[in-house]
Amino acid sequence: AQSVTQPDIHITVSEGASLELRCNYSYGATPYLFWYVQSPGQGLQLLLKYFSGDTLVQGIKGFEAEFKRSQSSFNLRKPSVHWSDAAEYFCAVASLLNDYKLSFGAGTTVTVRA
Amino acid sequence: IAGITQAPTSQILAAGRRMTLRCTQDMRHNAMYWYRQDLGLGLRLIHYSNTAGTTGKGEVPDGYSVSRANTDDFPLTLASAVPSQTSVYFCASSDFGASEGGYTFGSGTRLTVV
Numbered sequence: 001a002q003s004v005t006q007p008d009i010h011i012t013v014s015e016g017a018s019l020e021l022r023c024n025y026s027y028g029a030t031p032y033l034f035w036y037v038q039s040p041g042q043g044l045q046l047l048l049k050y051f052s053g054d055t056l057v058q059g060i061k062g063f064e065a066e067f068k069r070s071q072s073s074f075n076l077r078k079p080s081v082h083w084s085d086a087a088e089y090f091c092a093v094a095s096l097l098n099d100y101k102l103s104f105g106a107g108t109t110v111t112v113r114a
Numbered sequence: 115i116a117g118i119t120q121a122p123t124s125q126i127l128a129a130g131r132r133m134t135l136r137c138t139q140d141m142r143h144n145a146m147y148w149y150r151q152d153l154g155l156g157l158r159l160i161h162y163s164n165t166a167g168t169t170g171k172g173e174v175p176d177g178y179s180v181s182r183a184n185t186d187d188f189p190l191t192l193a194s195a196v197p198s199q200t201s202v203y204f205c206a207s208s209d210f211g212a213s214e215g216g217y218t219f220g221s222g223t224r225l226t227v228v
Contacts, residue, residue: 100210
Protein backbone atom coordinates (compact mmCIF):
# COMPACT_ATOMS: atom_id res chain seq x y z
CA ALA A 1 0.00 0.00 0.00
CA GLN A 2 1.18 3.51 -0.79
CA SER A 3 1.67 5.78 2.19
CA VAL A 4 3.22 9.01 3.35
CA THR A 5 4.57 9.37 6.88
CA GLN A 6 5.45 12.53 8.72
CA PRO A 7 6.90 11.22 11.99
CA ASP A 8 6.76 14.51 13.88
CA ILE A 9 3.31 15.74 14.85
CA HIS A 10 4.56 18.95 16.43
CA ILE A 11 7.92 20.75 16.40
CA THR A 12 8.86 23.83 18.40
CA VAL A 13 11.82 25.86 17.21
CA SER A 14 13.35 29.16 18.26
CA GLU A 15 13.30 32.05 15.85
CA GLY A 16 16.57 32.08 13.91
CA ALA A 17 17.23 28.41 14.48
CA SER A 18 17.26 25.80 11.74
CA LEU A 19 14.26 23.61 10.97
CA GLU A 20 14.02 20.16 9.46
CA LEU A 21 10.72 18.37 8.83
CA ARG A 22 10.79 14.69 7.99
CA CYS A 23 8.81 12.90 5.33
CA ASN A 24 9.01 9.24 4.34
CA TYR A 25 6.99 7.57 1.63
CA SER A 26 6.21 4.10 0.46
CA TYR A 27 5.58 3.90 -3.26
CA GLY A 28 6.29 1.37 -5.93
CA ALA A 29 7.49 3.78 -8.58
CA THR A 30 9.36 7.02 -8.96
CA PRO A 31 7.31 9.47 -6.97
CA TYR A 32 6.43 13.08 -7.52
CA LEU A 33 7.02 14.83 -4.20
CA PHE A 34 5.56 17.99 -2.74
CA TRP A 35 5.65 20.11 0.39
CA TYR A 36 2.71 22.37 1.22
CA VAL A 37 2.25 24.90 4.02
CA GLN A 38 -1.03 25.93 5.61
CA SER A 39 -1.49 28.84 7.97
CA PRO A 40 -4.45 28.68 10.39
CA GLY A 41 -7.75 29.07 8.58
CA GLN A 42 -6.06 29.30 5.22
CA GLY A 43 -5.69 27.12 2.16
CA LEU A 44 -2.68 25.18 0.97
CA GLN A 45 0.37 26.91 -0.45
CA LEU A 46 2.94 24.96 -2.45
CA LEU A 47 6.45 25.38 -1.03
CA LEU A 48 8.32 23.19 -3.50
CA LYS A 49 8.08 20.07 -5.62
CA TYR A 50 10.35 17.38 -7.00
CA PHE A 51 9.67 15.63 -10.29
CA SER A 52 13.13 14.66 -11.53
CA GLY A 53 16.69 15.92 -11.87
CA ASP A 54 18.66 17.55 -9.08
CA THR A 55 17.64 15.92 -5.83
CA LEU A 56 18.06 19.14 -3.85
CA VAL A 57 15.07 21.36 -4.58
CA GLN A 58 14.77 25.03 -3.74
CA GLY A 59 11.40 26.46 -2.88
CA ILE A 60 9.76 29.65 -1.78
CA LYS A 61 10.28 31.40 1.56
CA GLY A 62 13.83 30.08 1.85
CA PHE A 63 12.85 26.40 2.10
CA GLU A 64 14.63 23.51 0.45
CA ALA A 65 14.09 19.77 0.36
CA GLU A 66 16.26 16.82 -0.55
CA PHE A 67 15.03 13.66 -2.24
CA LYS A 68 16.87 10.57 -1.04
CA ARG A 69 15.72 7.54 -2.98
CA SER A 70 17.71 5.09 -0.84
CA GLN A 71 15.92 6.30 2.29
CA SER A 72 12.53 6.96 0.64
CA SER A 73 12.66 10.41 2.18
CA PHE A 74 11.96 13.98 1.16
CA ASN A 75 12.87 16.13 4.17
CA LEU A 76 12.17 19.85 4.26
CA ARG A 77 14.72 22.29 5.68
CA LYS A 78 15.13 25.94 6.42
CA PRO A 79 18.41 27.37 7.75
CA SER A 80 16.87 30.18 9.82
CA VAL A 81 13.24 30.20 10.87
CA HIS A 82 11.14 33.35 11.07
CA TRP A 83 8.10 33.80 13.31
CA SER A 84 5.94 33.82 10.17
CA ASP A 85 6.94 30.20 9.47
CA ALA A 86 4.64 29.02 12.24
CA ALA A 87 2.11 26.88 10.37
CA GLU A 88 1.22 23.32 9.48
CA TYR A 89 3.33 21.58 6.88
CA PHE A 90 2.22 18.70 4.68
CA CYS A 91 4.28 16.32 2.62
CA ALA A 92 2.47 14.83 -0.37
CA VAL A 93 3.29 12.19 -2.94
CA ALA A 94 1.88 11.13 -6.30
CA SER A 95 2.91 8.52 -8.82
CA LEU A 96 1.85 7.06 -12.13
CA LEU A 97 1.12 3.76 -10.38
CA ASN A 98 -1.49 5.54 -8.29
CA ASP A 99 -2.96 7.45 -11.24
CA TYR A 100 -1.30 10.62 -10.00
CA LYS A 101 -3.70 10.85 -7.06
CA LEU A 102 -2.02 13.02 -4.44
CA SER A 103 -1.59 11.37 -1.02
CA PHE A 104 -0.82 13.49 2.03
CA GLY A 105 0.96 12.88 5.27
CA ALA A 106 -0.83 13.77 8.50
CA GLY A 107 1.08 17.02 8.80
CA THR A 108 3.59 18.62 11.16
CA THR A 109 2.67 21.69 13.17
CA VAL A 110 5.55 24.12 13.63
CA THR A 111 5.57 26.54 16.53
CA VAL A 112 8.15 29.33 16.54
CA ARG A 113 9.17 30.79 19.88
CA ALA A 114 10.78 34.21 20.25
CA ILE B 115 -7.03 34.69 -12.54
CA ALA B 116 -6.90 31.02 -13.43
CA GLY B 117 -7.72 28.69 -10.62
CA ILE B 118 -10.39 26.83 -8.69
CA THR B 119 -13.54 28.33 -7.23
CA GLN B 120 -15.29 26.58 -4.37
CA ALA B 121 -18.68 27.48 -2.97
CA PRO B 122 -19.89 28.02 -0.37
CA THR B 123 -16.97 29.22 1.74
CA SER B 124 -18.63 27.90 4.86
CA GLN B 125 -21.90 26.28 5.79
CA ILE B 126 -23.73 25.07 8.86
CA LEU B 127 -25.97 22.15 7.97
CA ALA B 128 -28.56 20.22 9.92
CA ALA B 129 -27.98 16.49 10.12
CA GLY B 130 -29.99 14.57 7.56
CA ARG B 131 -30.01 17.40 5.04
CA ARG B 132 -28.65 17.11 1.52
CA MET B 133 -25.81 19.42 0.51
CA THR B 134 -23.80 19.98 -2.65
CA LEU B 135 -20.39 21.58 -2.53
CA ARG B 136 -19.48 23.26 -5.79
CA CYS B 137 -16.10 23.27 -7.49
CA THR B 138 -15.25 24.94 -10.79
CA GLN B 139 -11.90 25.23 -12.52
CA ASP B 140 -10.93 27.33 -15.53
CA MET B 141 -7.61 25.70 -16.40
CA ARG B 142 -9.01 22.85 -18.52
CA HIS B 143 -7.30 20.33 -16.27
CA ASN B 144 -8.31 16.75 -16.95
CA ALA B 145 -8.19 15.49 -13.37
CA MET B 146 -10.12 16.78 -10.38
CA TYR B 147 -10.22 15.71 -6.74
CA TRP B 148 -12.11 16.20 -3.52
CA TYR B 149 -10.30 16.02 -0.18
CA ARG B 150 -11.43 16.43 3.40
CA GLN B 151 -9.11 17.80 6.05
CA ASP B 152 -9.42 16.77 9.68
CA LEU B 153 -7.12 17.58 12.58
CA GLY B 154 -4.32 15.08 12.90
CA LEU B 155 -5.29 13.23 9.74
CA GLY B 156 -4.08 15.54 7.00
CA LEU B 157 -6.00 15.60 3.75
CA ARG B 158 -7.77 12.43 2.69
CA LEU B 159 -9.07 11.78 -0.80
CA ILE B 160 -12.85 11.36 -1.05
CA HIS B 161 -13.45 11.00 -4.79
CA TYR B 162 -11.59 11.83 -7.95
CA SER B 163 -12.13 12.14 -11.68
CA ASN B 164 -9.38 11.58 -14.22
CA THR B 165 -11.42 13.02 -17.07
CA ALA B 166 -14.93 14.26 -17.82
CA GLY B 167 -17.46 11.45 -17.63
CA THR B 168 -15.44 9.26 -15.24
CA THR B 169 -15.18 9.19 -11.46
CA GLY B 170 -13.49 7.01 -8.87
CA LYS B 171 -13.52 6.39 -5.15
CA GLY B 172 -10.75 7.61 -2.93
CA GLU B 173 -9.80 6.72 0.60
CA VAL B 174 -12.99 7.91 2.37
CA PRO B 175 -15.88 7.84 -0.13
CA ASP B 176 -18.74 6.67 2.08
CA GLY B 177 -21.59 9.18 2.37
CA TYR B 178 -20.39 11.21 -0.60
CA SER B 179 -21.07 11.20 -4.33
CA VAL B 180 -19.64 13.14 -7.25
CA SER B 181 -20.33 13.74 -10.91
CA ARG B 182 -18.21 15.06 -13.77
CA ALA B 183 -20.52 16.11 -16.56
CA ASN B 184 -17.92 18.43 -18.09
CA THR B 185 -14.26 19.37 -17.70
CA ASP B 186 -14.79 22.42 -15.51
CA ASP B 187 -17.21 21.30 -12.79
CA PHE B 188 -16.87 18.65 -10.10
CA PRO B 189 -19.62 18.91 -7.45
CA LEU B 190 -19.53 16.88 -4.25
CA THR B 191 -22.86 15.83 -2.75
CA LEU B 192 -23.65 14.71 0.77
CA ALA B 193 -26.95 12.88 0.40
CA SER B 194 -27.81 12.87 4.10
CA ALA B 195 -25.29 14.75 6.21
CA VAL B 196 -24.00 13.35 9.51
CA PRO B 197 -21.93 15.11 12.19
CA SER B 198 -18.82 13.08 11.28
CA GLN B 199 -18.83 14.88 7.94
CA THR B 200 -17.95 18.11 9.72
CA SER B 201 -14.68 19.02 8.05
CA VAL B 202 -12.92 21.37 5.69
CA TYR B 203 -13.30 20.28 2.09
CA PHE B 204 -10.78 21.09 -0.60
CA CYS B 205 -11.24 20.68 -4.33
CA ALA B 206 -8.16 20.29 -6.52
CA SER B 207 -7.25 19.78 -10.14
CA SER B 208 -4.21 18.66 -12.07
CA ASP B 209 -2.99 18.10 -15.60
CA PHE B 210 -0.69 15.22 -14.81
CA GLY B 211 -0.40 12.87 -17.70
CA ALA B 212 -0.52 15.80 -20.09
CA SER B 213 2.29 17.70 -18.43
CA GLU B 214 4.08 17.94 -15.10
CA GLY B 215 2.06 20.91 -13.98
CA GLY B 216 1.29 19.85 -10.47
CA TYR B 217 -1.89 20.49 -8.57
CA THR B 218 -4.09 23.51 -7.96
CA PHE B 219 -6.24 23.74 -4.84
CA GLY B 220 -9.34 25.73 -4.07
CA SER B 221 -9.65 27.81 -0.91
CA GLY B 222 -11.80 25.25 0.83
CA THR B 223 -15.33 24.90 2.21
CA ARG B 224 -15.76 24.70 5.96
CA LEU B 225 -18.77 22.50 6.68
CA THR B 226 -20.32 22.02 10.11
CA VAL B 227 -23.03 19.38 10.49
CA VAL B 228 -25.12 19.80 13.62
